[in-house]
Amino acid sequence: METVLGIIGGSGVYDHPGLKNAAWTAFDSPWGTPSDALNIGELEGQKVVFLPRHGRGHRLSPSGINYRANIDIMKRAGVTDIISISACGSFREDLPPGAFVLVDQFIDRTFAREKSFFGNGLVAHVSMAHPVASRLQDHAEEAAKAAGIKVVSRGGTYLCMEGPQFSSLAESNLYRQWGCDVIGMTNMPEAKLAREAEIPYATVAMVTDFDCWHPEHDNVEVTDILEVMHGNAANAVELVTHLARNFPRERGACSSGADTTLDTALITAPEARDPALIAKLDAVAGRVLSSS
Numbered sequence: 001m002e003t004v005l006g007i008i009g010g011s012g013v014y015d016h017p018g019l020k021n022a023a024w025t026a027f028d029s030p031w032g033t034p035s036d037a038l039n040i041g042e043l044e045g046q047k048v049v050f051l052p053r054h055g056r057g058h059r060l061s062p063s064g065i066n067y068r069a070n071i072d073i074m075k076r077a078g079v080t081d082i083i084s085i086s087a088c089g090s091f092r093e094d095l096p097p098g099a100f101v102l103v104d105q106f107i108d109r110t111f112a113r114e115k116s117f118f119g120n121g122l123v124a125h126v127s128m129a130h131p132v133a134s135r136l137q138d139h140a141e142e143a144a145k146a147a148g149i150k151v152v153s154r155g156g157t158y159l160c161m162e163g164p165q166f167s168s169l170a171e172s173n174l175y176r177q178w179g180c181d182v183i184g185m186t187n188m189p190e191a192k193l194a195r196e197a198e199i200p201y202a203t204v205a206m207v208t209d210f211d212c213w214h215p216e217h218d219n220v221e222v223t224d225i226l227e228v229m230h231g232n233a234a235n236a237v238e239l240v241t242h243l244a245r246n247f248p249r250e251r252g253a254c255s256s257g258a259d260t261t262l263d264t265a266l267i268t269a270p271e272a273r274d275p276a277l278i279a280k281l282d283a284v285a286g287r288v289l290s291s292s
């Protein structure tokens, strides 16, 4: 199968200037309104589908993003792999602003978002034990190094908070005690939904600030973040360019099983399934539902 690299650009990353033969293409989704149209084109000979998570102009707040529609339209566009590019705060002295963290674990503290494509009428439980595809991390790591990014951490735990306010000092200290490395507001439920849609997912988290635990940086402000974000965004563009250049054009089987996760996840008996929900799942779960 030919690979189609999906890029979800977060704060500061609303497009990729190197996309060739590109067109912003609107997709409808039975899950509602996605953040934006998809910019579909080619980068370094690789087919790429780009989605600005907050929409162009950063219109959408983390809680207002329709994560289900976003993942659904990426699946409809044929995306085989997703790289999430995200701004984040850091809980570690050795991950200062400008550092890139190739996250491999998440803690989900969000509470006001739709988190599953499944539910009453078709219940499914997918594993989130290993939410990130190590194969994608390998490519992202290689690309980050080739892009000359100075601090690149392989692995890290991303605490996803609801927001939009930043953490209190007590929360920031608590998350550090939990062993979290970075904090953001968007990668959950995005990673969960990508897993349900059988799209391998990996996060490149770009540190913009020290959250508020750090004695010398005891307040997070968007104006400070924006300054760092512009440099990070330029590095992210470079990283994605290198990633596309070396990305395998043919997709092999995913050792994590992320691309076949629904084989073992559905629990509702076929005769008890809701036809209306099955219809909405045509893209996300068509691979397993069309044959059952």
Ligand SMILES: CSC[C@H]1O[C@H](OP(=O)(O)O)[C@H](O)[C@@H]1O
Pocket (backbone or CB within 6 Å): 009, 010, 011, 012, 053, 054, 062, 085, 086, 087, 088, 184, 185, 186, 187, 222, 225
């Ligand atoms: C601009 S600071 C807070 C904002 O930035 C991050 O967004 P994204 O993950 O899409 O890069 C963070 O999660 C918040 O939404």
Ligand SMILES: Nc1ncnc2[nH]cnc12
Pocket (backbone or CB within 6 Å): 087, 088, 089, 090, 161, 166, 167, 183, 184, 185, 208, 209, 210, 211, 212, 220, 225
């Ligand atoms: N400190 C922080 N907390 C949550 N989301 C962020 N995005 C960037 N910095 C952040």
